[in-house]
Amino acid sequence: xxxxxxxxxxxxxxxxxxxxxxxxxxxxxxxxxxxxxxxxxxxxxxxxxxxxxxxxxxxxxxxxxxxxxxxxxxxxxxxxxxxxxxxxxxxxxxxxxxxxxxxxxxxxxxxxxxxxxxxxxxxxxxxxxxxxxxxxxxxxxxxxxxxxxxxxxxxxxxxxxxxxxxxxxxxxxxxxxxxxxxxxxxxxxxxxxxxxxxxxxxxxxxxxxxxxxxxxxxxxxxxxxxxxxxxxxxxxxxxxxxxxxxxxxxxxxxxxxxxxxxxxxxxxxxxxxxxxxxxx
Amino acid sequence: xxxxxxxxxxxxxxxxxxxxxxxxxxxxxxxxxxxxxxxxxxxxxxxxxxxxxxxxxxxxxxxxxxxxxxxxxxxxxxxxxxxxxxxxxxxxxxxxxxxxxxxxxxxxxxxxxxxxxxxxxxxxxxxxxxxxxxxxxxxxxxxxxxxxxxxxxxxxxxxxxxxxxxxxxxxxxxxxxxxxxxxxxxxxxxxxxxxxxxxxxxxxxxxxxxxxxxxxxxxxxxxxxxxxxxxxxxxxxxxxxxxxxxxxxxxxxxxxxxxxxxxxxxxxxxxxxxxxxxxxxxxxxxxxx
Numbered sequence: 001x002x003x004x005x006x007x008x009x010x011x012x013x014x015x016x017x018x019x020x021x022x023x024x025x026x027x028x029x030x031x032x033x034x035x036x037x038x039x040x041x042x043x044x045x046x047x048x049x050x051x052x053x054x055x056x057x058x059x060x061x062x063x064x065x066x067x068x069x070x071x072x073x074x075x076x077x078x079x080x081x082x083x084x085x086x087x088x089x090x091x092x093x094x095x096x097x098x099x100x101x102x103x104x105x106x107x108x109x110x111x112x113x114x115x116x117x118x119x120x121x122x123x124x125x126x127x128x129x130x131x132x133x134x135x136x137x138x139x140x141x142x143x144x145x146x147x148x149x150x151x152x153x154x155x156x157x158x159x160x161x162x163x164x165x166x167x168x169x170x171x172x173x174x175x176x177x178x179x180x181x182x183x184x185x186x187x188x189x190x191x192x193x194x195x196x197x198x199x200x201x202x203x204x205x206x207x208x209x210x211x212x213x214x215x216x217x218x219x220x221x222x223x224x225x226x227x228x229x230x231x232x233x234x235x236x237x238x239x240x241x242x243x244x245x246x247x248x249x250x251x252x253x254x255x256x257x258x259x260x261x262x263x264x265x266x267x268x269x270x271x272x273x274x275x276x277x278x279x280x
Numbered sequence: 281x282x283x284x285x286x287x288x289x290x291x292x293x294x295x296x297x298x299x300x301x302x303x304x305x306x307x308x309x310x311x312x313x314x315x316x317x318x319x320x321x322x323x324x325x326x327x328x329x330x331x332x333x334x335x336x337x338x339x340x341x342x343x344x345x346x347x348x349x350x351x352x353x354x355x356x357x358x359x360x361x362x363x364x365x366x367x368x369x370x371x372x373x374x375x376x377x378x379x380x381x382x383x384x385x386x387x388x389x390x391x392x393x394x395x396x397x398x399x400x401x402x403x404x405x406x407x408x409x410x411x412x413x414x415x416x417x418x419x420x421x422x423x424x425x426x427x428x429x430x431x432x433x434x435x436x437x438x439x440x441x442x443x444x445x446x447x448x449x450x451x452x453x454x455x456x457x458x459x460x461x462x463x464x465x466x467x468x469x470x471x472x473x474x475x476x477x478x479x480x481x482x483x484x485x486x487x488x489x490x491x492x493x494x495x496x497x498x499x500x501x502x503x504x505x506x507x508x509x510x511x512x513x514x515x516x517x518x519x520x521x522x523x524x525x526x527x528x529x530x531x532x533x534x535x536x537x538x539x540x541x542x543x544x545x546x547x548x549x550x551x552x553x554x555x556x557x558x559x560x561x562x563x564x565x566x567x568x569x
Contacts, residue, residue, distance in 0.1 A: 137385050140378075147527035148507075203394075218350075222394040234529025238509070240522035242394030246543065249519060250536060257532055 059215060060089060067199070067211040067259055068172075072180070072270040074187040082188025086180035089213060090170030095180045097188040100158035113155035117143040117162045119177055125169045138164075138174050145178045145198065145227040145237040151191040160190060171214035175200045178227050178237075183267050187274070194229035196236055197263040199256045201225075203242060208252055210259055224252050228260040284503065292504055296489050303332075303498070308545050310496045313437065315556040317445040318564040325446025325475075327560070329438035331496060333428035338420060338438035340446045344465065345417035347408065355407020355415040359387045361422040361435060368427055379431075382525075383422070386432055390483050390512035390521035391439065401480035401512075401520065402443070409451050410463050416448060429499040432510050433549075436483035441557045443480055445564070447472030481512040481520045482549050484542040488530070493538060495545050509538045513546035 062068070068089035076085035080096035087093075100113055107114070119138040123129055142164065150160075162184070164177045175198035182196040202212035202220035209216060217223070222242020228235055240249070284292075295301045305311070311332035320326035323339040330336075347354060361383040363376030371379070393400030407416040420442070422435045450471040454464045487497040487508040494501065502508075507526030514520050519539060524530070530538075 136381060140382065140385075144525070144527065148529045220394055228532075229529055232529065233531055235524070235532055235535055236527070236529045238522065238524045238530075238535060239389060240519065241389050241392075242520070243514070244519045246519065246539060249539060253532060253536065 058209070059213065064207060064209050065255060067263070068213075070263065070266055072183060072267065074183060074270065074274045080184075080188070082184045082186070082190070084180050084184040084187055086176050086183070088170075088172065088176045088211070090168055091173055091176045092167040092170075093164060093173070093176050093180045094167060095162065095164045095177065095184040097160060097162050097181075097184045097190070099160040099188075100155040100190070101161075103157060103159045107159075109157065111156045112152040113150075113157075114159040115143055115147055115150065115152065115162065116159055117146070117164070117181075119164045119166070121166045121169065125166045138177065141174060141237065141239075142178055142181060145196060146181060146185070148234070148236040149182065149192050149194060149196045149229055150185065151193065154191050160185075160188075169214060171212050171217050172200050174198070175211075175225055175227070179263060179267065183270065186267075186271055194231045194234075195264050195267050196227050196229055197260040197267060198225065198227040198237075199259040199263060201252050201256055203244070203248070203252070208248075208255065210255055224249075224256065226253065226256040226260060228257055228264075230261040230264045284500065288500075289504060292501060293490050296492050296494055296501075301494065302500070305496075307492055307494045308541070310545075310549060310552070311498075313549075313552055313556055315437070315441045315553070315560045316563075317441055317557070317560045318567075323442075324448065325442045325444075327438050327441035327445055327557075329434050329441060331430060331434045331437070332498065333426060334430055334434045335424075335426040336431065336434045336438045337423045337425060338435065338442040339423075340439075340442050341419045341421070342416045342446070342448050343419065344409070344414055344451075344467070347412060347415040351404075352412035353408055354404035355417065357392060357402055357404065357407075357418040357420065359384055359391070359420045359422070359439075361387065361424070363424045363427070366426070367424045371424075383431060383435060386510060386523050386525075387422070387435060387439070387483075389523055390432075390436060390510065391481065393520060401440075401477075401514070403476065403479070406476070407448075409465060410453055413463055414451075414453075414465055427499065429497045429502045430485060433483050433485050433496065436481075436512065437549075437553055440477060440480045440482065440553065441560065443475050444477040444557055445561065446475050448475070449473075479514060481514040482546055482553060483510055483512045484546045484549060485510040486538045486542050486545075488526075488534075488538075493541065509535065509542070511539055511542035511546070513543050513550075515550060517543055517547075519543070 071087040073085045075083060076094050077083040077096045081098055083096040085094050103114055117139050119135045119142055162181055164181055166173055178196060178198035201224045202209045202216050203222040222244055224240045226235055227237040292302060299306050314330050316328045319328045320339045324342045325340040328337045361380050363371040363380050365372040391401045409415055420439055424431060450468040450473055452466045484495060485508055486493040487505045489504050505526055506528040507530055510523050511519055512521040
């Protein structure tokens with residue numbers, strides 16, 4: 001992977017963006033320095049009108065139906081039973097899986113295993129610092145996406161903890177977390193029916209853009225996310241916001257399912273590489 | 281938690297397979313819905329909706345606030361759901377938290393549309409008073425009084441009714457304020473403006489039990505579900521949001537089939553709900569006089 005051209009370009013963009021603020025500060029129109037919200041807003045409005053157009057170039061030079069390059073590695077944290085690191089464009093996520101281990105004493109007896117999911121953001125994951133927080137909604141979405149794929153009955157009375165940490169939020173965070181978590185679970189040797197891969201899609205007017213960046217996500221009209229087990233042809237989780245005619249849902253789903261199958265192949269080959277490295 | 285014997289389970293499964301459910305309904309038939317509006321005098325708008333033994337209240341409070349810096353031309357709406365321990369002992373203390381959070385997120389997804397505001401049931405730009413300075417913050421609070429399944433649909437119906445019952449006070453802005461200052465506003469307590477609720481979608485939850493799906497599941501039926509898909513559909517038959525519950529995976533073609541069935545079922549629900557809201561409003565108006 002390595003630093004590619006798109007990364008360099010965003011850095012230059014930042015420079016261009018910052019310049020006018022400094023000017024304003026110098027002339028004294030701006031009392032305190034806040035992270036350029038008005039500027040960001042103007043930028044965003046500009047972007048929105050751009051996105052409504054029929055044809056525009058994505059900031060990282062991708063086609064509308066092209067996903068970001070994925071970089072995946074297992075064994076990111078040594079103390080965990082299984083772990084994985086995923087990098088999709090600028091979104092960077094690390095997931096560790098602990099267990100199965102004994103459930104807490106207070107828990108009632110359960111003949112199927114428990115799944116405990118936590119998603120947290122680091123303080124430096126977003127452009128404005130200090131938004132490091134636990135994401136309850138993502139935690140429950142991660143749980144729902146995975147519970148249908150893991151054979152919970154193989155570890156009764158015990159709990160599997162899944163901790164996801166978003167190092168850098170660059171859009172499509174949840175799908176990256178889910179794909180990375182399923183890789184980490186496989187690395188931990190916990191039995192699953194199939195790997196779960198997840199892909200999201202943004203809709204702008206008539207355009208549909210797969211695997212959106214955070215810039216694109218901020219002004220989307222609608223979004224769709226699918227988590228999918230390709231070998232079993234099963235959708236484990238599916239969310240949709242915004243207004244969608246049915247025909248568009250069909251089209252978007254087909255696009256996402258196709259991308260999910262391809263992503264699952266990448267996940268699988270990553271696991272295979274890892275296994276062959278260990279045996280070699 | 282619902283404890284069911286093997287026989288009872290068999291009865292539910294068998295009934296659904298034969299299109300005759302335990303309470304005599306067909307698979308795609310709703311329980312009778314009744315709506316009462318204006319039940320909470322303290323709120324700007326409120327409604328109570330009952331579907332069979334499921335009973336929920338939605339209240340809407342409007343407060344003046346400041347628009348978000350990134351969206352200066354839009355007001356804000358937030359939805360909170362509370363599961364009261366009066367509904368079920370498991371909701372006591374922190375027990376209801378998980379369900380409350382799930383319902384709140386689900387309703388936000390189903391009713392508030394995309395990030396840019398497309399497909400939203402509530403037109404956020406109608407909540408603005410002075411652009412970038414003053415807007416209405418709408419707090420939608422739902423309360424589950426008694427739970428017998430299908431909470432999401434009932435809450436969405438109650439919110440829809442409460443919105444049509446909501447009057448937002450007219451606001452006049454004094455011209456004196458200019459530039460950076462926060463403008464002074466005068467809130468009228470006599471004149472109210474009504475919401476346009478024609479765009480507010482209804483939520484239809486299809487619960488999959490065995491190989492069939494049913495609408496408006498009771499608690500007993502919900503305990504037997506493999507998965508459920510909630511679809512919010514507006515008057516124009518467009519899907520405004522969708523969430524899936526339950527762990528079991530679904531075939532993609534089944535998901536699409538469920539969407540089209542939900543769209544079909546929503547037509548009946550919208551018609552019933554509209555007439556219920558209209559008659560509730562009429563009674564409410566009579567009482568006022």
